[in-house]
Amino acid sequence: xxxxxxxxxxxxxxxxxxxxxxxxxxxxxxxxxxxxxxxxxxxxxxxxxxxxxxxxxxxxxxxxxxxxxxxxxxxxxxxxxxxxxxxxxxxxxxxxxxxxxxxxxxxxxxxxxxxxxxxxxxxxxxxxxxxxxxxxxxxxxxxxxxxxxxxxxxxxxxxxxxxxxxxxxxxxxxxxxxxxxxxxxxxxxxxxxxxxxxxxxxxxxxxxxxxxxxxxxxxxxxxxxxxxxxxxxxxxxxxxxxxxxxxxxxxxxxxxxxxxxxxxxxxxxxxxxxxxxxxxxxxxxxxxxxxxxxxxxxxxxxxxxxxxxxxxxxxxxxxxxxxxxxxxxxxxxxxxxxxxxxxxxxxxxxxxxxxxxxxxxxxxxxxxxxxxxxxxxxxxxxxxxxxxx
Amino acid sequence: xxxxxxxxxxxxxxxxxxxxxxxxxxxxxxxxxxxxxxxxxxxxxxxxxxxxxxxxxxxxxxxxxxxxxxxxxxxxxxxxxxxxxxxxxxxxxxxxxxxxxxxxxxxxxxxxxxxxxxxxxxxxxxxxxxxxxxxxxxxxxxxxxxxxxxxxxxxxxxxxxxxxxxxxxxxxxxxxxxxxxxxxxxxxxxxxxxxxxxxxxxxxxxxxxxxxxxxxxxxxxxxxxxxxxxxxxxxxxxxxxxxxxxxxxxxxxxxxxxxxxxxxxxxxxxxxxxxxxxxxxxxxxxxxxxxxxxxxxxxxxxxxxxxxxxxxxxxxxxxxxxxxxxxxxxxxxxxxxxxxxxxxxxxxxxxxxxxxxxxxxxxxxxxxxxxxxxxxxxxxxxxxxxxxxxxxxxxxxxxx
Ligand SMILES: Cc1cc2nc3c(=O)[nH]c(=O)nc-3n(C[C@H](O)[C@H](O)[C@H](O)COP(=O)(O)OP(=O)(O)OC[C@H]3O[C@@H](n4cnc5c(N)ncnc54)[C@H](O)[C@@H]3O)c2cc1C
Numbered sequence: 001x002x003x004x005x006x007x008x009x010x011x012x013x014x015x016x017x018x019x020x021x022x023x024x025x026x027x028x029x030x031x032x033x034x035x036x037x038x039x040x041x042x043x044x045x046x047x048x049x050x051x052x053x054x055x056x057x058x059x060x061x062x063x064x065x066x067x068x069x070x071x072x073x074x075x076x077x078x079x080x081x082x083x084x085x086x087x088x089x090x091x092x093x094x095x096x097x098x099x100x101x102x103x104x105x106x107x108x109x110x111x112x113x114x115x116x117x118x119x120x121x122x123x124x125x126x127x128x129x130x131x132x133x134x135x136x137x138x139x140x141x142x143x144x145x146x147x148x149x150x151x152x153x154x155x156x157x158x159x160x161x162x163x164x165x166x167x168x169x170x171x172x173x174x175x176x177x178x179x180x181x182x183x184x185x186x187x188x189x190x191x192x193x194x195x196x197x198x199x200x201x202x203x204x205x206x207x208x209x210x211x212x213x214x215x216x217x218x219x220x221x222x223x224x225x226x227x228x229x230x231x232x233x234x235x236x237x238x239x240x241x242x243x244x245x246x247x248x249x250x251x252x253x254x255x256x257x258x259x260x261x262x263x264x265x266x267x268x269x270x271x272x273x274x275x276x277x278x279x280x281x282x283x284x285x286x287x288x289x290x291x292x293x294x295x296x297x298x299x300x301x302x303x304x305x306x307x308x309x310x311x312x313x314x315x316x317x318x319x320x321x322x323x324x325x326x327x328x329x330x331x332x333x334x335x336x337x338x339x340x341x342x343x344x345x346x347x348x349x350x351x352x353x354x355x356x357x358x359x360x361x362x363x364x365x366x367x368x369x370x371x372x373x374x375x376x377x378x379x380x381x382x383x384x385x386x387x388x389x
Numbered sequence: 390x391x392x393x394x395x396x397x398x399x400x401x402x403x404x405x406x407x408x409x410x411x412x413x414x415x416x417x418x419x420x421x422x423x424x425x426x427x428x429x430x431x432x433x434x435x436x437x438x439x440x441x442x443x444x445x446x447x448x449x450x451x452x453x454x455x456x457x458x459x460x461x462x463x464x465x466x467x468x469x470x471x472x473x474x475x476x477x478x479x480x481x482x483x484x485x486x487x488x489x490x491x492x493x494x495x496x497x498x499x500x501x502x503x504x505x506x507x508x509x510x511x512x513x514x515x516x517x518x519x520x521x522x523x524x525x526x527x528x529x530x531x532x533x534x535x536x537x538x539x540x541x542x543x544x545x546x547x548x549x550x551x552x553x554x555x556x557x558x559x560x561x562x563x564x565x566x567x568x569x570x571x572x573x574x575x576x577x578x579x580x581x582x583x584x585x586x587x588x589x590x591x592x593x594x595x596x597x598x599x600x601x602x603x604x605x606x607x608x609x610x611x612x613x614x615x616x617x618x619x620x621x622x623x624x625x626x627x628x629x630x631x632x633x634x635x636x637x638x639x640x641x642x643x644x645x646x647x648x649x650x651x652x653x654x655x656x657x658x659x660x661x662x663x664x665x666x667x668x669x670x671x672x673x674x675x676x677x678x679x680x681x682x683x684x685x686x687x688x689x690x691x692x693x694x695x696x697x698x699x700x701x702x703x704x705x706x707x708x709x710x711x712x713x714x715x716x717x718x719x720x721x722x723x724x725x726x727x728x729x730x731x732x733x734x735x736x737x738x739x740x741x742x743x744x745x746x747x748x749x750x751x752x753x754x755x756x757x758x759x760x761x762x763x764x765x766x767x768x769x770x771x772x773x774x775x776x777x778x779x780x781x782x783x784x785x786x787x788x789x
Binding site (some may be wrong): 001002003004005006009069258261262269270272273274275278279281282283285286289290293294296297300301304314317318321362363365366367369370371373374377379380381382383 | 390391392393394395398459650653654657658660661673676679680682683684686687688689690691693694695697698700701702704705707711715718719772775776778779780782783784785786787788
């Protein structure tokens with residue numbers, strides 16, 4: 001037990017921070033909000049060369065074979081820098097493919113991902129946006145060598161630049177956790193259309209309509225009809241990584257606000273000398289710390305234990321509930337300027353706000369926690385692993 | 390980052406758990422409830438000591454084990470769960486170890502660790518505790534002695550303690566914290582009077598495990614109390630710095646953590662227990678209730694992780710900037726939130742105190758409503774602790 005970063009982890013974090021500080025800026029982030037791609041390909045290539053995209057992919061497919069915590073540390077820095085990179089949306093399906101895909105599919109897809117040539121996306125949520133199996137209505141019917149897919153996927157991040165989207169589908173006539181499968185669908189397949197939304201983060205989330213899309217049988221990840229544990233793991237990985245990324249953004253927001261509170265004066269003193277201001281900032285930092293500690297533990301548990309659902313849902317519900325208020329404190333302390341489009345603090349606020357709304361509401365995550373705590377026999381004790389149901 | 394205990398740490402934890410299952414019998418627990426430290430409890434303490442589990446991280450020469458802080462934490466947590474305190478010498482001892490002269494270390498620490506001696510804390514005064522630097526209790530040098538006059542408030546345990554750890558002003562012209570010194574004084578010194586102050590928890594007594602279940606604290610009066618100069622800890626007028634160290638060490642650890650989170654476990658286990666099926670039905674299947682239980686649970690995990698962070702910092706011999714203070718804001722406020730949540734969930738049963746026929750868990754939850762908030766006042770109130778986070782952690786300018 002030693003929950004501080006070890007030397008290697010610190011090195012990875014520091015290297016990511018200094019790279020992003022020199023290569024990205026909030027100006028770039030704003031430009032990319034208006035850019036049709038949403039990211040600068042040259043920068044993407046650079047981070048692929050640094051090994052970030054393939055960080056958690058085994059080395060035989062061109063990756064670094066490191067644990068999830070390392071990718072978490074990098075994404076925390078990506079969040080801190082608001083670096084416009086489709087790293088989260090590509091690595092999540094790639095990690096899922098590496099863990100559950102066939103040898104053939106891994107060899108076909110992963111080297112291109114690690115080199116930065118192939119971008120991926122993942123699609124779980126639908127019009128009923130709950131992150132539970134019941135919400136999956138998109139169907140896949142096997143006809144000959146192809147699945148025929150019909151349905152609508154929502155909030156698919158960076159769908160505009162992905163060449164393949166890892167999609168959770170259902171066999172018609174099944175319910176609940178039965179009958180789910182994951183298909184890696186080409187985004188240029190006939191019958192697949194995408195419509196980008198306009199979001200608080202001004203990112204590239206899209207709706208994906210699948211209308212009789214033919215997907216070869218070989219695109220199946222895992223076994224047909226047994227996809228729930230794979231989908232659940234993919235969501236858990238995605239959620240834990242998102243928590244730590246949004247925490248990176250929120251902490252930077254708090255740091256900017258702290259600096260502002262030392263400089264800005266009112267009534268003849270720095271506003272940070274007013275206790276009500278100071279105490280809000282103390283809360284903001286504590287909330288960032290809480291999200292970070294829970295987020296790190298979730299990543300660690302995903303890497304080192306089978307079932308980490310409890311840790312993941314703890315982290316996301318807490319991050320949802322506390323990081324938006326942490327950044328709202330930043331808005332409050334900035335006064336009027338925080339409301340101005342051109343001022344950075346508003347950018348951080350928008351980004352964190354949007355992340356709190358993605359990949360499960362606090363209520364959903366807490367329902368999962370409550371079920372794990374209450375709906376199975378035995379007593380609970382803090383610090384002991386508890387499986388989710 | 391490593392969030393699991395090593396196999397050796399696990400084994401230690403298991404060993405202690407097995408010991409507790411065998412030795413802390415219902416008879417021992419009954420004695421704890423009735424008289425506190427009686428012969429049965431003392432016998433268990435003797436065995437704990439024989440197993441080398443007392444004050445693990447303290448120096449061997451004073452009765453510790455020269456071990457590491459995390460091992461101590463593991464053992465401390467298990468014993469704290471059943472009401473045994475095995476950490477170190479208790480309040481005061483860390484400061485004596487850090488700032489005392491050799492004679493004082495030899496004299497006090499081993500006896501504090503063994504439990505033969507104990508300190509009560511003489512900080513707070515009638516005019517205020519948060520603003521500790523404003524204290525007025527006077528110690529005047531008179532030849533080889535000091536003569537002490539003043540009054541201390543809320544001297545918890547003063548009626549049982551062998552000594553008082555006293556903060557007094559040695560330089561009358563000093564402002565604020567500059568002229569303050571610490572004295573280690575036997576309670577039987579002539580001129581010391583202890584009077585009880587009965588708390589909100591008095592009559593009926595709170596059940597064991599209640600957060601701030603103490604039914605009594607005290608006020609302690611000093612009238613021309615003459616003590617030899619060797620009662621002075623460290624240097625004259627340096628008491629503030631010394632004591633800041635002691636307080637920091639006091640703020641982190643297993644018992645601090647547990648008093649803020651025990652109810653989070655208790656309510657889940659109570660709801661799940663088939664014996665409570667009738668009373669808990671309203672909670673168990675109620676989505677809003679479940680939501681709030683999960684929320685409290687999650688916040689309790691943050692308490693746990695903040696504590697482990699502190700332990701990790703200690704292991705690395707790192708410096709605390711704000712982490713201890715942050716814990717001292719977060720954990721008490723969390724404890725209150727859970728306490729009030731449970732009260733809301735239990736409804737009318739949450740009123741029933743110890744001794745009521747229909748009380749749940751001997752009135753634990755009802756008594757917690759009367760005690761939990763107190764942990765946000767003691768040892769640095771949450772307001773003062775937020776000031777510390779802002780000042781020392783964030784580098785914000787002083788507000789006063
Ligand atoms: C059960 C119990 C046991 C105790 N045990 C001991 C003991 O063993 N030894 C001991 O010395 N003391 C003990 N105390 C005293 C405790 O430490 C004090 O109550 C505490 O320090 C607060 O002091 P006070 O009660 O005088 O409140 P005050 O100092 O009068 O404070 C009142 C309120 O004002 C707030 N406040 C004060 N200054 C500021 C500021 N600058 N900014 C914002 N808010 C501020 C405080 O946070 C508090 O909310 C005990 C108290 C209790 C109830």
